[in-house]
Amino acid sequence: MRVNGFTKTYDGRKVLDFPGMELESGKIYAVIGANGSGKSTFAKCLAGIIHADKKGTFFDKEYSVGYMPQKSFPFAMSVEKNIALGGTDISRRNQLMEKLQITHLAKKKANRLSGGETARMALARVFMKSFDVLILDEPTSGLDPVSRNELLEIFKHLKSKGISILFSTHIISDLEKCADEITYIRNGKLIYTGHILGFAGEQVSLEDAMVQYEKEGLHEKFADERV
Numbered sequence: 001m002r003v004n005g006f007t008k009t010y011d012g013r014k015v016l017d018f019p020g021m022e023l024e025s026g027k028i029y030a031v032i033g034a035n036g037s038g039k040s041t042f043a044k045c046l047a048g049i050i051h052a053d054k055k056g057t058f059f060d061k062e063y064s065v066g067y068m069p070q071k072s073f074p075f076a077m078s079v080e081k082n083i084a085l086g087g088t089d090i091s092r093r094n095q096l097m098e099k100l101q102i103t104h105l106a107k108k109k110a111n112r113l114s115g116g117e118t119a120r121m122a123l124a125r126v127f128m129k130s131f132d133v134l135i136l137d138e139p140t141s142g143l144d145p146v147s148r149n150e151l152l153e154i155f156k157h158l159k160s161k162g163i164s165i166l167f168s169t170h171i172i173s174d175l176e177k178c179a180d181e182i183t184y185i186r187n188g189k190l191i192y193t194g195h196i197l198g199f200a201g202e203q204v205s206l207e208d209a210m211v212q213y214e215k216e217g218l219h220e221k222f223a224d225e226r227v
Contacts, residue, residue, distance in 0.1 A: 025132070184213065
């Protein structure tokens, strides 16, 4: 599937200039970049949470898109009622809770869940409807290592079902465990999209490669400001 290009401007400043990219069904794409690079804006635009500068269709065909924000604030009601906000099919809700291993939490107040439990509940709420593409904004942020690993395993399961997953992250180990490709955004521009080896090579770690790219971006930014 093709993701069309778009831009986003705030207060006269272009914060995102995205040329477009190809997405394949059943692949996991990790969006990386420093804080303020445009990762969240990119995710929110694709999901339709905020409008790009020109309204239009981001995908070349009609695809259903699910979105999970960086912080999924639970309502002060039971887990099962929170999930039901995504849809009213009780059978589907029960199946999702079983697959995500939160059936035992059904009656528990959602605002008393741990970070990992909240993330799984949020995923269940999203999947009360079926999607071709799932977009997640830093879904593993703030989770302990065990919860992060459990969430990544869920991503792999969804991938096996043919769902395309695009998630932003600043936790390098997460994308190394599950991402098929990475998309690197710097200062609102798409710098690279493709396999990890194409970004970092075989001799340099992904984290070191990103640091080097960010340093180059700072030099470019300062040079532009001096002109």
